[in-house]
Amino acid sequence: MAKSLVFTRSKSLSHLVEKGIGGRHSDGGLTVAVFGGTGQIGRNLLTRMGREGVQGVVPHRISDKRVIHFKPMADLGQFNFISNYDIRNDEATEQIVKHSDVVVNCVGRTFPTRNFSLDEVHVTWPYKLSKLCKKYSKDRLVHLSAYGASEKSDSNFLKLKAVGEKVVRNNFPESVILRPARVFGRTDDYLTLMRFLPHIWGNLFVGKRWSDKHPILKIPVAVGDIGQAVLNACRMPKISGQTFELFGSEAYYLEDLHEFVYDIMNKEGLEEDHERQIRHVPIGLLKAYARAWELFWFMGEPPLDRVLIELNHLSEVPTGLPGMQELGIKEQGKMSEIVLDILRPFRPHKQYYETMEEVVLPTPVDVEEYKKSLDKSNLKDEGIVGDLNKTYL
Known part of the structure; x- marks a missing residue:
């Protein structure tokens, strides 16, 4: 395992400069580590990275045969797949973060298993990842959360998501947090x-x-729009430290x-x-x-x-946080x-x-x-609407 993680990058700054006419056969000048790249959102993100010449480091814990179809997404050598990885391997995680410019956390789970609990996936893992990003002064950490994440939520899942956001923000204040609706x-x-x-x-x-x-x-959002939004969040200037809510168009x-x-x-x-x-x-x-x-x-x-x-x-x-438009998704x-x-x-x-x-x-x-009907209903429940009617009607 350790030998497969011995990869180095040139000390030259040439990799930071975009080269080519753009597209698959160009160099996007960015290396992105995608944790959870074999999931639904991660796969779509990799597709868009390959189209634009963005280099990717993709750790995974599934069989190599199940990721072989990911390789044609990008030009030869653009994606580095690291097999037999899991989020408890701190040494491997540190090497991956160290040799990347931007880190994306797409790891998520809606049910506990015999191997990983929800607390470990949504709280402990973001804590360790954000600590490493701070240690190596990464350009950006993009953390995928969920709409409705709140410590006051009735859902234990959304409570854990909110705690995960909190530890990420505390450890790495420059991180960008995305809260997508149902995808x-x-x-x-x-x-x-x-x-x-x-x-x-x-x-x-x-x-x-x-x-x-x-x-x-329900305002479901297309997975293609989420993938493009995550890629834009990796390289857009002046959005560090912000939280975005991602909704669909209908x-x-x-x-x-x-x-x-x-x-x-x-x-x-x-x-x-x-x-x-x-x-x-x-x-x-x-x-x-x-x-x-x-x-x-x-x-x-x-x-x-x-x-x-x-x-x-x-x-x-929507609660008023920035959304798709601010991440450059127009259509x-x-x-x-x-x-x-x-x-x-x-x-x-x-x-x-x-x-x-x-x-x-x-x-x-x-x-x-x-939203207006919700506001009116809340006022009515508090007795405000009734008092207004008695006063002015």
């Missing part, structure tokens, strides 16, 4: 996850907190998304005189259902877990344009090649109007 794309755990949720005879079961007076709003209600996904998959093959019905159930019931999947899928990654249920039923409302991918490519593999064979002509797109939600 959709091929092989995602969002749209494809919905097929595992309970459904029977056209009844779709969606979780609901009985105290919630508003439907759940907002929908969760119920409409569920119905839309099942219409595309034609999951139950309903007759013309039948319609799908949304049935609200307690979120705790869906979490118990996800727990059954975790117990059944005790080896490997379960297709559904309790944290995904929590994230799926969390309203995504974003739309779910309606690529959803068929994502869900086609789960269609019955008779409808596999059918188009979306008969599928009704869900109506997008005006986020500003939704």
Whole structure:
């Protein structure tokens, strides 16, 4: 293991200067260490790095055969894959950070395993990584968190994400923190996850907190936009120390998304005189259902877990932090344009090649109007609206 990590870089400053006409066969003048590069966001980031000639160091703990298709993403020798790596190998981590310009942390997990707990993945690992970045005075650390990360959250996962952000900011104040909303794309755990949720005879079961007076709003973001945003965050000037919230270009209600996904998959093959019905159930019931999947899928990654249920039923409302526009993403991918490519593999064979002509797109939600309704509801709950009505009406 130690021998495979003995790699050095030239002391010349020529690697800091972009060379070539741009694109795959050029030198982008940057070496980025991508931890978690074999995940959904990491793979997309590597694709964009290869297109722009950015050199990458990609440690991984999976088989070499499972990363062989990553190599054509970049020109020959641009990506350095380090096998048999795990986040407990402090010596390897130090060597990787030492010989990189920018460090990206895409390591994440929504369920604990026999090898790694959620606390170790989301708190201990960012702490060690940010310490090394400070030790070697790295240009930047880009840390991927999650929307809703807060120490006051009801979700233990989001609490750990908030603690991870805190230790990263304390150890390396120049780090850039990204909080993406739910991410959709091929092989995602969002749209494809919905097929595992309970459904029977056209009844779709969606979780609901009985105290919630508003439907759940989702603003999912395309994985391609996240990959480009992370790459831009690696090299954009004057964004050190900032936190960004990354949302998509279209907002929908969760119920409409569920119905839309099942219409595309034609999951139950309903007759013309039948319609799908949304049935609200307690979120705790869906979490118990996800727990059954975790117990059944005790080896490997379960297709559904309790944290995904929590994230799926969390309203995504912008809080005013910088977003995609500030990271240079002007045009974003739309779910309606690529959803068929994502869900086609789960269609019955008779409808596999059918188009979306008969599928009704869900109506997008005006986020500003939704926020106004939330504010008005909060004022009403506090009795302020009633007092105003009595005074002025």
